[in-house]
Amino acid sequence: MIFSKSKKAGKLVSCPMNGEVLPLSKSSDEAHQQEMLGKGALVIPSEGKVYAPFNGKVEMVFETKHAIGLSSDDGVELMIHVGFETVKLNGKHFEAHVTDGQTVKEGDLLLEFDIEGIKADGYKIETPVIVTNTGSYQSIAVLAAGAVNKNERLLEIN
Numbered sequence: 430m431i432f433s434k435s436k437k438a439g440k441l442v443s444c445p446m447n448g449e450v451l452p453l454s455k456s457s458d459e460a461h462q463q464e465m466l467g468k469g470a471l472v473i474p475s476e477g478k479v480y481a482p483f484n485g486k487v488e489m490v491f492e493t494k495h496a497i498g499l500s501s502d503d504g505v506e507l508m509i510h511v512g513f514e515t516v517k518l519n520g521k522h523f524e525a526h527v528t529d530g531q532t533v534k535e536g537d538l539l540l541e542f543d544i545e546g547i548k549a550d551g552y553k554i555e556t557p558v559i560v561t562n563t564g565s566y567q568s569i570a571v572l573a574a575g576a577v578n579k580n581e582r583l584l585e586i587n
Contacts, residue, residue: 507559
């Protein structure tokens, strides 16, 4: 009997928010533009909510609640960083719904933020979604572009 070799799908990461997907090269932050922190995508959120992009664990909620580090059940390490320079807000406009070490399922609400409040305080809301262990993989492909909804496929990692 002959078996055909089918290409096995890689690890999938869903979009953690509703918004518009752009390449990282469009980021205001040079480190993200040049993928110094890892490969991924840039999302311009249309709603102030961040959802779990896979089943996994919360590794770290930043004290200022503007960013979160996650690890998937299959080993992908991800950072979602809401806004540019928003660490300077010291948590203003942000609310965390999870804590360090918590197990999450894809689609669980992780963070909420006030888009208009962040903009009114002079900050951009662009949100890099970065695979921080990029070096562990051969390729990271962005599957979405333009308008996207939470839980739609964003990245494929092989």
